[in-house]
Amino acid sequence: MRGYGAPQVVFAFESMLDDAATALGIDPVEIRLRNAAREGDANPLTGKRICSAGLPECLEKGRKIFEWEKRRAECQNQQGNLRRGVGVACFSYTSNTWPVGVEIAGARLLMNQDGTINVQSGATEIGQGADTVFSQMVAETVGVPVSDVRVISTQDTDVTPFDPGAFASRQSYVAAPALRSAALLLKEKIIAHAAVMLHQSAMNLTLIKGHIVLVERPEEPLMSLKDLAMDAFYHPERGGQLSAESSIKTTTNPPAFGCTFVDLTVDIALCKVTINRILNVHDSGHILNPLLAEGQVHGGMGMGIGWALFEEMIIDAKSGVVRNPNLLDYKMPTMPDLPQLESAFVEINEPQSAYGHKSLGEPPIIPVAAAIRNAVKMATGVAINTLPLTPKRLYEEFHLAGLI
Template sequence: MDEREATATGESCLRVDAIAKVTGRARYTDDYVMAGMCYAKYVRSPIAHGYASQIDSTEARALPGVLAVFTWEDVPELPFPTAGHAWTLDPEKRDIADRYLLTRHVRHHGDAVAIVVARDELTAERAAHKVKVEWEALPVITTPEAAMAEGAVAIHEGGNVLKSSEISAGDPQSMIAAAKYQFQNHFQTPVVQHCHMEGVTSFAWMEEDQRITIVSSTQIPHLVRRIVAQALGMSWSAIRVIKPYVGGGFGNKQDVLEEPMAAFLTSRLGGIPVKVSLSREECFMATRTRHAFTIDAQLGIERDGTLKGYCMDVLSNTGAYASHGHSIAAAGGNKISYLYPRSAFGYRATTCYTNLPTAGAMRGYGAPQLIFALESLLDDAATALKLDPLDIRLRNAAQEGDINPVNKKTIYSAGLPECLRKGRELFEWDKRRAECAAQHGNLRRGVGVACFSYGSNTWPVGVEIAGARVLLNQDGFIHVQSGATEIGQGADTVFSQMVAETIGVPVNQVRVISVQDTDVTPFDPGAFGSRQSYVAAPALREAARQLREKIILHAAEMLHQSALNLTLRHGMIAMTERPEMPLISVAEVAMDAFYHPERGAQLTAEASVKTITNPPAFGCTFVDLMVDVALCKITINRILNVHDSGRILNPLLAEGQVHGGMGMGIGWSVFEEMIIDETSGLVRNPNLLDYKMPTMMDLPTLESAFVDSCEPQSAYGHKSLGEPPLISVAAAIRNAVLMATGVGINTLPLTPKRLFTEFRQAGLIEG
């Protein structure tokens, strides 16, 4: 019984939810309603740091339709973490629990001191405005440097430094010093927001058995369950989380955001359904952002471009609360360590609290910031040494058989050299590079390239576990339950393909149950770390393999054949020797299994599998752009990402992932920035009008390509692809601007304002 006869992964098939989504029939959290649902609105801080010295909710409570006002005095004294990490048995490794549902000590602009519940949303909003708060201001800290300064006011009791960590592989300082050339530079990345289409929304009610059910737009239903239980001091399974379709998360919904509050409110209001839905403004100020990193990078390189060693010293700004805290800075160092594994690598990172909105997980999880620094510095070296930036990368890039210097894991599939070669050809790198030589005048053209590496899950930092259950229906359709979540990335489609391939049925005979329900859905931490397709695959494949075996065994009984003589392809049972002559269909087997009076039973299978491998994906971005020096404006002529993500499970969806990531990468590189007043900590542009997220009109044609690759440790040969497409975009753009103008800009985003500052400083323009 070879369970992979029928190929399904590797083919492009339409998203299983494509029609549902374009027809508007797919149901998201806000499409669910409940009788008697009430609405909550926060009373938020207008200052970035201080105390609420007095609060008066009399007027708010008096408003008709208001059910209750809760303040910091009413919430449980149970600090809880919000980061969407699987639990760990090691108390040292657990996320920092620095949150209460409401706080008197406000730590960022928009921090919440009270919440109003009313019969309708407008009344809640109006009542929230009627809550009178007197504020007592504290000094505002907006940078890690200020946070660590002598005498800085403590934002949290334990001080302003969350954690520091260090990696040292192969004695980097000595290697850098011993190299012929040394380069170093200082890099700075901005605070940006995920800007998922669907906002942050959830509602909760108390079940008949005093348990609390929460419907939420989340990436991590099973983790929401645990964290809500922690926040309310309940037993974990007393919380039930349902996850409908999700309109994007990008890491923001890898935090537990408003679910604990929704649960708290219903628990205090006799179990009525209460919804906590944030406005876009609130999403900006009071959910999560991408960490701003300050990076001091240095490298040592030989004349021929051999990278001997590189070091990065990072200050990470996590804002007002820990959320994922230091793990983003720490993880970033691990994720990029596959890129140039033959070089020594040093990495130091410190994460600090400041009075900025809280930073959390965002696509790339620390890697984009570090890759921006590393790949920019490498181009500084290439420029100085007059080496082709592509050649320098080819020389140093990871190859099969290399060993990651940090974790000592062997790299079994390393398609990065192939990505660079394929990109060189597709992008016509050499021709374009020649065309761009010696640019002058106002319009200057440049090309750039940058690489990245990225793991396929969180192992060994986090436990990697996934579960899947498959059921054969009477009509031959197969239902799949998985704790891994569809959040817009196409997980359900790829999972359908995996199961179809392994069982041996057409893809359209497989139906993934997209809604997770933690009461019954197999356990899986959720969608993050680009982990899902890699970690869910062994569970899906094992469950599917078992079901295939059961189908064949039952068919054998029906056909009076040894199961060894039978195979299953394209939904039909056939003799292994005569696969072209189908005997009976899976549906016929199912009907007999269900309804034969004596033999058989319902055919189902379930598997829960832990993963202890974590192969890296690789890739690179090529950019060709024009800089209008006078207008300080960048126009991208062409942009191409080339990826090694192992076997590509669905080229159509993979292309979509890459395009999405590239667009987000361009946003981070050129357009987006939360403008936060350095003195007051106030957020100046918390809306989609003032926050300049690129639209389709602002983006060039996005091109993508993949290299042939197959990861041997992977259930279907694949590796991560969710986050990678974003990672190398910024450095490639920055490097192209360097080539075009000779100016290496080390602070993102490359907005006209930034370019103006840098070009003036470089003497390109006067002012």
């Protein structure tokens, strides 16, 4: 499960908050807006001021896209076997482990003979798209096309710059300062070499789209990075392979925020939940790669639906043996079980971040189950506080409530 620990706590908290809203007669979105963290509040984990807090904006944007008021009005005073409900839940999640853990990352950049750049980082690609984002960071900072940046994704602790690992949604946030620092240093060395070749002051030169240009005339290339690299490698008197390395400790940990909105139908007789629509809205700062971000959110939402409605490890009380140790008996949702997954983002720049971004890998799963539970409660009037909401569990709860 992504974000282990956080979904469980948020499920309890957001269920309790929703029950409070019901008891007080307050709209579930409104009670969350009243209690949402805002810029300037103290971060209870780090004690530092929160510099970006987009939870209110996420709730407002989600309420509009989802047509919350309209859908909620349609779910009032229902009778019969099929009943609709809408639910909402929020979350916050850190961008690394500091100050509980030490956060450090290293990066090494080397320019090749053809002007392309190799990147070595201790941060590991495990399918989340880290290498793609690291390429973007280096390309933007140095001033070259992304296609000219190659991340060597063969981490080896004997030779790779140090990094603690791939966990806690920390990779892009913690690795970014080291990558940016190394990229700026490499760019400085490139421009210094170009200044010697072109008999110019380094202050008058910059690097745009892989070409050396005058700051005052950026549209007129003076030299390609390939030509510069060849001179650096093979001029008999000056240069050498241009490289840069950096290792930086991170002492900031801005929280990401977001929420889930869900519309579902409960078949009371069959004890079955069908999701009609589900939407996640995230504040993860500046979105570095929209396509990868959308994929991350969709994956987390699917995992959250699995936790809420399907997945349960059954352990024999006497022997301790897992009774469903395979995918036949441990029910995971497949594509036909999932609805259309919708995502949206509120992009608020995080000033403590190297590229204005915050965590996104684990957050998408966190509020999903609570939103589904709250929607089931609205549809049926039954508050269920144990997951997953399987037909067996729904039957037991509905029977106790006198619905069946």
